[in-house]
Amino acid sequence: MKIKKASIRQSMIIASLIFGMLFGAGNLIFPVHLGQLAGSNWLIASSGFLVSGVLLPLMALLAISITRSNGIYDLALPNGRYYALIFLILVHATLGPLFATPRTATVPYEIGIAPYLSKSANTWGLLIYSAIFFSLVYIFSNYEGKITTLIGKVLNPLFLLLLFLIFLLAFIHPLGSGNTAAITASYARHAFSNGFLQGYNTMDGLAALAFGITIITAIKELGIKKTRQVSIETAKSGFLGIAGVAIIYLALIWLGATSLHQFKLAANGGITLAQISHHYLGTAGDAILATLATITCMTSAMGLVIAFSQDFHRRFPKISYRTFLRINCGLSFLFANLGLDQIIAWSTPILMFLYPLAITLIILGLLSPIFKHDRLVYQITTALTLIPAFFDMLNALPANLHDSQLLQTLLGFAQQYFPFFSLGFGWLTFGIAGLILGLICHVLKVRKRLGLLSE
Known part of the structure; x- marks a missing residue:
């Protein structure tokens, strides 16, 4: 055909x-x-x-x-x-x-x-x-x-x-x-x-x-x-x-x-x-x-x-x-x-939160045939990406909110423990780690299933 x-x-x-x-x-x-x-x-x-x-x-x-x-x-x-x-x-x-x-x-x-x-x-x-x-x-x-x-x-x-x-x-x-x-x-x-x-x-x-x-x-x-x-x-x-x-x-x-x-x-x-x-x-x-x-x-x-x-x-x-x-x-x-400047100012924090989740989702979709669309890989990668993405959102809030004491404490924590956070890429290492961890779990799960079948 x-x-x-x-x-x-x-x-x-x-x-x-x-x-x-x-x-x-x-x-x-x-x-x-x-x-x-x-x-x-x-x-x-x-x-x-x-x-x-x-x-x-x-x-x-x-x-x-x-x-x-x-x-x-x-x-x-x-x-x-x-x-x-x-x-x-x-x-x-x-x-x-x-x-x-x-x-x-x-x-x-x-x-x-x-x-x-x-x-x-x-x-x-x-x-x-x-x-x-x-x-x-x-x-x-x-x-x-x-x-x-x-x-x-x-x-x-x-x-x-x-x-x-x-x-x-x-x-x-x-x-x-x-x-x-x-x-x-x-x-x-x-x-x-x-x-x-x-x-x-x-x-x-x-x-x-x-x-x-x-x-x-x-x-x-x-x-x-x-x-x-x-x-x-x-x-x-x-x-x-x-x-x-x-x-x-x-x-x-x-x-x-x-x-x-x-x-x-x-x-x-x-x-x-x-x-x-x-x-x-x-x-x-x-x-x-x-x-x-x-x-x-x-x-x-x-x-x-x-x-x-x-x-x-x-x-x-x-x-x-x-x-x-x-x-x-x-x-x-x-x-x-609200005007163009205000729309841009308030959209930035939301985009800093959504884009890391979208990027990891797109990459997982592209790679999904390799791990047979295993939900576990998706869930581990997304869970680890969510945490720094949330902090990236906080870091992009307008100045009147950004300067509060509570927010500065949270951002200080992220600055210390999240690689590349100051560049706006706090999610990157977490997302990669989540993907690797998810793939390892997938391989172990497959091997366990094959082992049970062989018995």
């Missing part, structure tokens, strides 16, 4: 789907901000950023394919039903109404509207803008029709074309040399590790877990059924789609580094991107960028609210899909009005 393989055209369609699902609000602003923070160390920092922001999402897609999971819940299920449900809720709350979805409204607002209003006027401006934004997201998510085709096939490519134009002008007439840009203190010595941690903010590693089943299903609909072929096609299409994201990341990071010769270090990448756009394209460029950024972020928001509502309706069928959609859009509107 001949094994079905995807054509080049079909691979490109899946690659385009992966690119469209992952490229959103955070993909625009965090690379630019990273470039400003890293300065002349932008290349080293970008390598760390690409590992967590590009390689990890690809690994997540492969893990879902290899384990034949139907999403986050199934992938986490070896740790137990309660853990899988809690992990699902935390990931979707992070990608949904708490952080990622509100950010889809605040990023285009920060880029296109905020620079032209006073501080007091921006409060009302964001309120009105986000109300209209999430009303449209709710309507389009209910009645997609031709609007999604228009956005996906016409307006998103126009946005990428505008970005390409800015990149082209920047390469022809650079703002300055990236190699001579000032470096902030934290990136002078630990550019790679800080770049890696900045990659958490894109949330693409978590998003790939949430959207992964959609991509796997799309591949199977091409007639590719065998697990091995699905995995190969996921790797091939994933590489192509995520490579496109990686190229844009590198260009945005470089733009951020060179911008330091013209602009001061900004509070977030949205401000810097607006300044760069105005420098090259003037007021007309501002209007076009604001419009297209709104549209591309709206498509991201639609993907996020639909995935959230579908997954939660599947787990809690007594509550309708539309009810979850209303809850998500309503809460996203409320949290969006």
Whole structure:
């Protein structure tokens, strides 16, 4: 029987789907901000950023394919039903109404509207803008029709074309040399590790877990059924789609580094991107960028609210899909009005907690055929990763909480006993130790079973 393989055209369609699902609000602003923070160390920092922001999402897609999971819940299920449900809720709350979805409204607002209003006027401006934004997201998510085709096939490519134009002008007439840009203190010595941690903010590693089943299903609909072929096609299409994201990341990071010769270090990448756009394209460029950024972020928001509502309706069928959609859009509107800086500040501790758990889960999924999907390996690795991940979360809390006496005592303990804690990688040695210990237990269990059979 001949094994079905995807054509080049079909691979490109899946690659385009992966690119469209992952490229959103955070993909625009965090690379630019990273470039400003890293300065002349932008290349080293970008390598760390690409590992967590590009390689990890690809690994997540492969893990879902290899384990034949139907999403986050199934992938986490070896740790137990309660853990899988809690992990699902935390990931979707992070990608949904708490952080990622509100950010889809605040990023285009920060880029296109905020620079032209006073501080007091921006409060009302964001309120009105986000109300209209999430009303449209709710309507389009209910009645997609031709609007999604228009956005996906016409307006998103126009946005990428505008970005390409800015990149082209920047390469022809650079703002300055990236190699001579000032470096902030934290990136002078630990550019790679800080770049890696900045990659958490894109949330693409978590998003790939949430959207992964959609991509796997799309591949199977091409007639590719065998697990091995699905995995190969996921790797091939994933590489192509995520490579496109990686190229844009590198260009945005470089733009951020060179911008330091013209602009001061900004509070977030949205401000810097607006300044760069105005420098090259003037007021007309501002209007076009604001419009297209709104549209591309709206498509991201639609993907996020639909995935959230579908997954939660599947787990809690007594509550309708539309009810979850209303809850998500309503809460996203409320949290969006905290402003982009506040959303980033409060999302960081949650990401410092969730990402280590997601990374170990992805690695366990990839390695699971080796240890026959043994639950014990999952449970030992996850249990040991949970402890330092919790302390990493505490360490990333905003300053007003971080400086409390109790917290300083706890962090002092972690600083003393957790290797690499000061770099934000307190979980690393614990996770590796958990994996090794889990594998040893698995081998001993297999040997014991074989010994009993031989008797």
